[in-house]
Amino acid sequence: MSCRPETTRPYVLLSCATSIDGYIDDASEQRLLLSNEDDLDRVDAVRASCDAILVGAGTVRRDDPRLLVRAPSRRAARVAAGRPASPTKVTVTGRGDLDPTARFFTAGDPARLVYCATGALEKTRERIGRLAIVVDAGEPVDPGWLLADLAGRGVRRLMVEGGGTVHAQFLAAGLADELHLVIAPFFVGDGRAPRFVGEGSFPWHPGRRAHLAEARQIGDVVLLRYALSSRFPDVADPEPS
Numbered sequence: 001m002s003c004r005p006e007t008t009r010p011y012v013l014l015s016c017a018t019s020i021d022g023y024i025d026d027a028s029e030q031r032l033l034l035s036n037e038d039d040l041d042r043v044d045a046v047r048a049s050c051d052a053i054l055v056g057a058g059t060v061r062r063d064d065p066r067l068l069v070r071a072p073s074r075r076a077a078r079v080a081a082g083r084p085a086s087p088t089k090v091t092v093t094g095r096g097d098l099d100p101t102a103r104f105f106t107a108g109d110p111a112r113l114v115y116c117a118t119g120a121l122e123k124t125r126e127r128i129g130r131l132a133i134v135v136d137a138g139e140p141v142d143p144g145w146l147l148a149d150l151a152g153r154g155v156r157r158l159m160v161e162g163g164g165t166v167h168a169q170f171l172a173a174g175l176a177d178e179l180h181l182v183i184a185p186f187f188v189g190d191g192r193a194p195r196f197v198g199e200g201s202f203p204w205h206p207g208r209r210a211h212l213a214e215a216r217q218i219g220d221v222v223l224l225r226y227a228l229s230s231r232f233p234d235v236a237d238p239e240p241s
Contacts, residue, residue: 009147010158011231013050013178014167015043017221018196023188024164031063034184036219041071046180048074050087050159052113052150055104056166057093066103067161068110086110088155092141092166096120098128105131113153115146143169168197171204171228179210179226182218204228 017034018024026032035043047053048069055065068086069075075085088110091098094117098104105112105128112132116124118139125134137146150158160170170176181196204210213232214225 009144009151009175010051010155011178012147012158012160012170012176013046013180014160014170014176015046015180016162016167016196017182017184019184019186019188021187021189022195023190023193024162024196025062025194026188027190027192032188034221035182036221039182039218039221039223042218042223044070044074047087047159048078050157051083051155052088052090052157053159053161054090054092054166055161056163057091057095057098058165059161059163060091060098060102060104062163064103065161066106066109084110087159088113088153090115090150090158092137092143092146093117093124094120094140096124096127098124100128100131107131113150115141115149117141143173143175147175164194164197168200171197171202172200174203174229177227177229177231178213179224179228181224181226183222183224185220 016024017039019034023032024034047067048071053067055067059065067089069078079085086109089104090113091104092115096116098114114124114128114132114134115137116134118136121134121136128134135149137149147158160166160176211227211232212224213227214223216223216225
């Protein structure tokens with residue numbers, strides 16, 4: 001990995017949907033739908049406002065997401081503004097075990113970046129080097145360096161869509177500016193299923209509570225928007241006085 005870029009990092013928006021008991025999926029082979037159509041449209045609008053969308057390699061393997069702006073009107077508006085129809089797609093891998101046939105790598109989609117741990121760099125470039133730009137991001141991958149590198153590539157606003165390990169890394173490192181947390185109206189109740197985040201040391205705790213900027217009902221789900229840094233619009237200091 002080259003020396004860390006000295007560039008202001010992008011604005012980082014984390015987006016996640018969970019069950020009432022904090023699970024982002026169940027333990028079955030099929031993806032658990034936690035959101036509804038109106039909220040999915042909201043997520044699409046947020047995607048359209050961003051320069052890049054990041055998910056972990058586990059999410060690429062498990063959910064096989066396309067990570068595209070879906071609404072034709074939003075895609076057209078981005079193109080009219082001189083931007084790609086959808087944001088740059090970004091993933092992070094420590095082992096390099098990415099499937100080159102995954103929809104993340106679909107030909108004709110936006111630019112694709114893979115930030116890879118140094119030890120898996122050669123393997124990753126052999127597997128998907130023709131389909132994406134593979135970047136040596138250190139051992140282990142340094143999320144702060146990753147953000148500075150994205151800024152150097154023109155990314156000003158980054159949407160992080162998971163999964164739990166990636167969300168935990170950005171939160172624990174204090175690298176998140178905003179969190180969109182959607183609560184679905186049911187329980188999963190299975191300890192084998194993945195949660196929003198696991199154990200960790202996070203900047204927000206009983207002595208430093210996160211600032212709730214908005215609570216909104218969207219059909220049968222609830223959106224909670226948290227301001228996690230002073231970069232959040234209209235929040236000078238998200239910490240309590």
